[in-house]
Amino acid sequence: MSERTQVPAPRTARNGFLLFVRANPGIAVGGGVLALLLLASFFAPLPYGPTTPDPTNVLQEPSAAHIFGTDANGFDVFSRVVAAGQRDLPLALIGTLASLVIGLLIGLPLSSKSRWSERLMRALDAFQSFPLIVLSVTIVSLTGNNIQNIVYAIVIINGPRFIRLIRGEALSIRDGRFIEAAVATGARPRRIVFRHIMPNVVDVCLVQCSLTAANAVIVIAALNFLGVGVSPPDPTWGSMVQVGAQGISTGQWWVAIWPGVAIFIAIASLNVLANGIQRRVEGS
Amino acid sequence: MLTVSGLTTEFRTRVSGVRAIEDISFEVPQGVAVGLVGETGSGKSVTIRSILGLLPVSGHVVGGRADFDGVDLLRANRKQLRDIRGRRIGFVAQNPFGSLNPILSIEKQFANVIRAHRKASRAEIRALALARLESVQVRGPERVLRGYAHELSGGMAQRVVIALAMLHDPPLVIADEPTTALDVTVQRQILDLIDAQVSEGNRSLLLVTHDLGVVAQYCRRVVVMKSGHVVESGAVADVFTSPEHPYTKQLLAAVPPAPWSSAAKEVTGA
């Protein structure tokens, strides 16, 4: 809050943008890289078709013609790495939204301090301490091996965190200490909730959303790496790493490493974004 | 004994620096109790932490001196500072349960403080700890030594803290609101105890408090702070009878003149 009031510069749009970037470098960098990845995966012109193999050019090292090289099927690795973002990134975002919705649907009704809701939270803890990745592999392979079903996996792993978070936030609002204080200072409760509490809750949820999206990218990659939820010629980062894994001990590093680097960049930018929002929450 | 001059401390945040205290000067002479008063947030604790080198990482002393024992505490190296803390300056903090280590037995904490400054056998430590607990009127000292902080009442815990602070007979004692975290019924006992311990060894005392009544009863000199500055200082008798700064007047006027208040008692000579 203080940051915004301290700098008395004229608020043109451009100025405002620069100010925001300077005050929130994490949000700017993380969000910027993420937006670039998304834009590139949908709109960047690709040198080769990501699903059209060239059987005469198999396992080529990176060169001017194929800057990331080609894989064992003769696919151009660069085109596939870029195009894979079309599947991985939206899926991660959908999985995150679904986890958020589950968190709201279960967390809000449980936001009481009754013994039962406490016990359910304990049960949730126990559930979370299970190797959920194995459970989600089970569920995705049972519900049909297609990529949309990975959303279930993301929700299973991340839903509990949202439930806990939203329950906690709702409890603290319901506790009403803010509202009491607001009434004491003469403000109307509605106004307080919308001006002061909701922005904070939204920020806290946004932090969890970007952490979840980062985790979702890992989950998607892990499942695809295991061959779950992959429909062959379509590229995903995880399945590309799997294809490349076979050549890694014989020196064909480029097939696995480039999609791995893409995974790393996506997760890192989401983590940076989460950190940036967290800073903002703490700062105000 | 302790001479502070021009002490200025800043807190640096990501965006800018905030000056918490500026140009603080006062003196604690040998054998004198000095009260440091001021409203909440006026910088009393920051002053003390600056002197003792206990500021949090965001805090920086940017100017001034604090001379004690011929050493400028603000520029002393870690070794000098560690040698002075606990041995030459005793410190009593606000909340005794915050001060004591919850996972160590009280005996272990005595041993730690003693061994921080000299070698001692277990038997020596035990004997000294028992003697000191007796002198701060802790009943059942053996049992207390064996036990942990959470088993003590607030008053008892603060007595233990005082015993720890006095272990090496420091010539200067600094107490930061030693009674605000305690039950009203034991506050006076604790202050009496500190007073007795201090005057026994002809020590100096720097006592931070909100309560002008306490200053009137226990201190000879007073330093009044307001928003990071010293607004007035001098002998308690002078400052209280003819306050110069309007803020001091305001403070004095705010003391409830009820018959049971210690300020009233002081004024009536009880």
Place this chain on the structure above:
Amino acid sequence: MTTVETPRQEKPPGAREPRRSWSARHPALRYALVRIAIVPISLFVLGSVSFVLVFFIPGNPAVTILGDFATPEQVARVNAQLGIDQPLWDRYLSYWGNLLQGDLGNSFFTNEPVLSDIGKFLPNTIELVALALLVAVSLGMLIGVTGAYFARRWPDRVLSGITSALQSVPDFFLALVGIYIFFFLLGWAPAPIGRLSIEAGTDHPPFLIFGSLFRGDFATFGSAVGHAALPVLALGLVYSAYFAKTARGSMGTALTTPQVEFARACGLRERTVVRYAFLASRTTVITYIAILFGSLLGGAAIVERVFNWRGMGQWALEGVLKVDVPVIQGFVITAGLMTLFLFLLLDLVVLALDPRVSYE
């Protein structure tokens, strides 16, 4: 208040009113017993959950499991083992009957008893997870404590950068990078083909590393450690980031408590102060081990596959991918048991370490 009042009667510590039940007199013991008494209940829930798993299989389970080209005999055998034709209650009872006798059924595909498979593969997983946990906890604590001590100064910034980077790498990918660098490029690590070199075969005694060390068989020990290095480091490094973050947080808090301030004000050595802050934050880290154990077990499953480690995770993943129900059930029960006992163990450790823990 002008008269000298007698000091308020303060209860000396330890002196409680006489004649109370033993459970009131020994709250720690009572807590421990309650904690242990929960175990059978949890076991019951765990067993039942694993029973219910079968109902999630859509369509005709046998066909889903075996695929469209299964022979009628295979379908009949699987259906019989699933007990589709019997009433639910009977199936549930016989399931528990078998379970209590230690019979977890046979794999649909290999027909091996699940229990003997677990006996074969679990020790490998235990070694991998235990070593990875050791690396993760010690490295994570080191990073976290150093960062907290140099809070907001450059070591803190550098370390937290490293932590964030490690958190952004999937463990299986780090394993592949490790294989490329240390096996292919440098030749320091052995080929990722299992626990020992290929001549040694796969039928070695369980607990290869701990066992060979115990027996003094240093040749085997050396080879086993060499083969374990990459998978352990890949898992350990990634998970150390989580421990580093937790340790940084709890140690950061522990170092700004009034307790640390008082210790410093008493002239205690910095070393001592940090040690006690560390001890104060250890319960958080110990609890965190229990929380992360499940994820680590899941991560280990994938890494085991990369290194052909022949552990329980790899076995379970292969079972899961083929919808081998008894294998899945066996894994759920074993993993659940491990988690349960780890939680119990760590709770009791915390109880023993910390005199102020609340006994509910």
